[in-house]
Amino acid sequence: MTQSASSGQKLRHMELGLSDEKAIDMYVKMVTARKFDERILLLQRAGKVNFHVSGVGQEVAQVAAAFALDRDHDYFLPYYRDYGFVLSVGMTVRDLMLSVFAKAEDPNSGGRQMPGHFGHKKLRIVTGSSPVTTQVPHAVGIALAAKMKKKPFVSFATFGEGSSNQGDFHEGCNFAGVHKLPVILMCENNQYAISVPLHKQLAGKVSDRALGYGFPGVQVDGNDALEVYRVVKEARERAVAGEGPTLIEALMYRLSPHSTSDNDLAYRTKEEVEFYRAKDGIPKYKQYLIDCGIWSEEQDEELLKAVRKEIDEANEYGDKAPFPAPESILLHVYADDEKGGVR
Amino acid sequence: MPAMDYIDAIRLAMKEEMERDEDVFVLGEDVGVKGGVFTTTKGLQEQFGELRAMDTPLAESAIAGVAIGAAMYGMKPIAEMQYSDFMFPATNQIISEAAKIRYRSNNDWNCPVVIRAPIGGGIFGGLYHSQCPESVFFGTPGLKIVAPYRAYDAKGLLKAAVRDPDPVIYFENKKCYKLINGDVPDTDYTVPIGEANVLREGDDITVIGYSLPLLFAEQAAEELACEGISTHILDLRTIQPLDKEAILEAVRKTGKVLIIHEDNKTGGVGAEVSAIIAEELLYELDAPIMRLCGPDVPAMPINPPGEKFFMLNKEKVKEAMRKLALY
Numbered sequence: 001m002t003q004s005a006s007s008g009q010k011l012r013h014m015e016l017g018l019s020d021e022k023a024i025d026m027y028v029k030m031v032t033a034r035k036f037d038e039r040i041l042l043l044q045r046a047g048k049v050n051f052h053v054s055g056v057g058q059e060v061a062q063v064a065a066a067f068a069l070d071r072d073h074d075y076f077l078p079y080y081r082d083y084g085f086v087l088s089v090g091m092t093v094r095d096l097m098l099s100v101f102a103k104a105e106d107p108n109s110g111g112r113q114m115p116g117h118f119g120h121k122k123l124r125i126v127t128g129s130s131p132v133t134t135q136v137p138h139a140v141g142i143a144l145a146a147k148m149k150k151k152p153f154v155s156f157a158t159f160g161e162g163s164s165n166q167g168d169f170h171e172g173c174n175f176a177g178v179h180k181l182p183v184i185l186m187c188e189n190n191q192y193a194i195s196v197p198l199h200k201q202l203a204g205k206v207s208d209r210a211l212g213y214g215f216p217g218v219q220v221d222g223n224d225a226l227e228v229y230r231v232v233k234e235a236r237e238r239a240v241a242g243e244g245p246t247l248i249e250a251l252m253y254r255l256s257p258h259s260t261s262d263n264d265l266a267y268r269t270k271e272e273v274e275f276y277r278a279k280d281g282i283p284k285y286k287q288y289l290i291d292c293g294i295w296s297e298e299q300d301e302e303l304l305k306a307v308r309k310e311i312d313e314a315n316e317y318g319d320k321a322p323f324p325a326p327e328s329i330l331l332h333v334y335a336d337d338e339k340g341g342v343r
Numbered sequence: 344m345p346a347m348d349y350i351d352a353i354r355l356a357m358k359e360e361m362e363r364d365e366d367v368f369v370l371g372e373d374v375g376v377k378g379g380v381f382t383t384t385k386g387l388q389e390q391f392g393e394l395r396a397m398d399t400p401l402a403e404s405a406i407a408g409v410a411i412g413a414a415m416y417g418m419k420p421i422a423e424m425q426y427s428d429f430m431f432p433a434t435n436q437i438i439s440e441a442a443k444i445r446y447r448s449n450n451d452w453n454c455p456v457v458i459r460a461p462i463g464g465g466i467f468g469g470l471y472h473s474q475c476p477e478s479v480f481f482g483t484p485g486l487k488i489v490a491p492y493r494a495y496d497a498k499g500l501l502k503a504a505v506r507d508p509d510p511v512i513y514f515e516n517k518k519c520y521k522l523i524n525g526d527v528p529d530t531d532y533t534v535p536i537g538e539a540n541v542l543r544e545g546d547d548i549t550v551i552g553y554s555l556p557l558l559f560a561e562q563a564a565e566e567l568a569c570e571g572i573s574t575h576i577l578d579l580r581t582i583q584p585l586d587k588e589a590i591l592e593a594v595r596k597t598g599k600v601l602i603i604h605e606d607n608k609t610g611g612v613g614a615e616v617s618a619i620i621a622e623e624l625l626y627e628l629d630a631p632i633m634r635l636c637g638p639d640v641p642a643m644p645i646n647p648p649g650e651k652f653f654m655l656n657k658e659k660v661k662e663a664m665r666k667l668a669l670y
Contacts, residue, residue: 126412134436137408138415141411141415144409171400171408172409174400175400175402333485
């Protein structure tokens with residue numbers, strides 16, 4: 001690998017403390033998430049899987065945020081579009097495929113939950129549900145545990161801008177502000193809550209909501225990987241220094257329909273989508289790496305081949321893996337139900 | 344064995360559990376400096392500090408949700424809802440989150456949270472300081488629900504709830520706080536969740552219930568004994584999961600059963616207890632299953648005659664018991 005530092009110029013990622021290797025790894029995760037997402041869309045259209053909720057257009061911020069956290073100690077409470085995020089904190093394409101096909105081996109839920117409902121205790125990805133923003137108070141509770149146990153980890157939760165209207169968002173922010181807890185809340189503002197555009201969701205700015213809770217709120221271009229990395233890293237430094245929570249509003253655009261059950265052209269135009277597609281952060285970041293001299297079109301082709309192979313293999317594995325035994329739906333209501341402990 | 348008020352038994356259980364395990368902590372509105380609006384948590388902040396007897400902002404969904412998050416990390420939070428009437432904003436956190444965390448993660452995550460909430464009327468609390476919301480949560484798999492009547496069980500069930508690896512709702516009866524007094528060992532004991540308890544042995548009729556109304560049943564049974572009516576009383580103690588065997592055994596004993604609770608009749612715990620009895624031993628019954636519950640109105644009023652009309656009392660329970668005995 002070419003060392004960018006050899007060019008003699010201090011590069012943005014180096015200034016932020018990101019090695020060339022890490023900077024490239026970020027790109028690999030973005031591309032993997034994008035290609036995975038596109039594959040599932042195909043699988044759904046081909047009738048192989050029932051449902052997909054996409055994160056296309058949001059991967060850059062997701063991956064950059066993950067890389068700015070302590071991926072060995074922090075706790076993660078992602079929302080349902082965060083494929084790029086979970087891939088960056090240790091989930092594999094195979095894990096995700098097992099979830100998409102709802103197979104027994106799915107580490108998220110054993111084939112119980114819809115895809116995109118992440119959970120993996122070993123990776124400290126906290127199990128999530130479908131009613132939106134319930135994870136914000138959970139993240140605050142985990143941050144409270146960090147404070148009580150005097151542990152230097154943070155909790156990190158994501159959600160959409162529509163979700164920032166939920167009571168749980170506000171109650172969670174307020175609690176975290178009062179007790180100065182080490183939690184980072186990142187809104188992935190993708191401009192739409194299913195069909196309802198931003199201006200009908202809130203009259204102000206998501207990031208300004210932090211002001212009312214006594215901690216900083218910052219807006220960042222979600223298509224600028226290094227800028228997202230910088231603000232999340234700073235938020236983490238503040239959190240572990242006991243300075244409390246940060247709200248980050250990453251601006252982006254949901255390039256896909258809300259889900260495979262949604263016809264987005266009923267409420268937005270093709271032209272609008274194309275306008276934002278041109279601002280996609282992944283090609284921009286690729287160009288940055290090329291400009292730094294640490295990436296090339298040849299390497300990119302190799303990467304795409306490798307990612308395709310990884311997805312193909314995971315796809316086949318997920319497809320062929322067994323479903324859970326039907327009777328297994330009776331298990332894990334309580335801790336002791338396998339032993340017949342609960343009547 | 345020291346005799347103790349019900350409220351003191353609850354406080355003692357928290358104190359003992361917090362001394363035993365530093366991961367146990369209490370959070371809620373006014374639970375810290377003030378020691379709770381009923382004094383249930385009095386002295387805990389002095390002994391354990393601000394973090395472990397934590398005054399929270401006034402926001403019930405956050406109290407439950409933050410406790411759930413901490414529990415998923417491995418803490419043992421006891422979240423207090425000041426009145427059960429105010430726990431409805433936290434219902435989504437309790438039903439969509441706490442109850443489903445183990446199940447939805449296929450046994451990867453769990454949520455050992457305790458949610459304490461005072462239930463019941465008879466204190467001139469009006470519509471919103473008197474409710475019994477058991478039936479809202481009853482029938483939600485993944486939750487355990489306890490509702491102690493004796494001081495002994497108040498302590499033992501709370502300690503069991505704290506140690507349980509799954510979410511437990513602990514419905515304490517606010518009228519019982521100072522009214523119910525009984526022997527409470529100062530030793531470290533628990534009362535197993537899921538086990539009912541026979542309060543009184545008898546041969547003629549069976550009364551099944553939980554929480555405050557059992558006091559009326561015990562008083563009535565005493566008086567009816569003079570009339571030659573022998574009453575068997577079963578305290579459910581845990582309302583989810585129900586102790587099916589104990590229910591059936593108690594009914595078999597007499598063949599006549601009265602089910603009592605203060606929560607309104609329709610869709611209440613009594614309906615499920617009745618169904619269990621009807622499914623399992625309908626032909627062993629000597630009388631139709633009888634229920635005496637709160638009326639199907641939204642909640643009890645604050646005016647004294649109206650509140651009295653809503654509440655069960657010794658006379659109402661005694662009348663129902665006599666009627667059943669004479670059937």
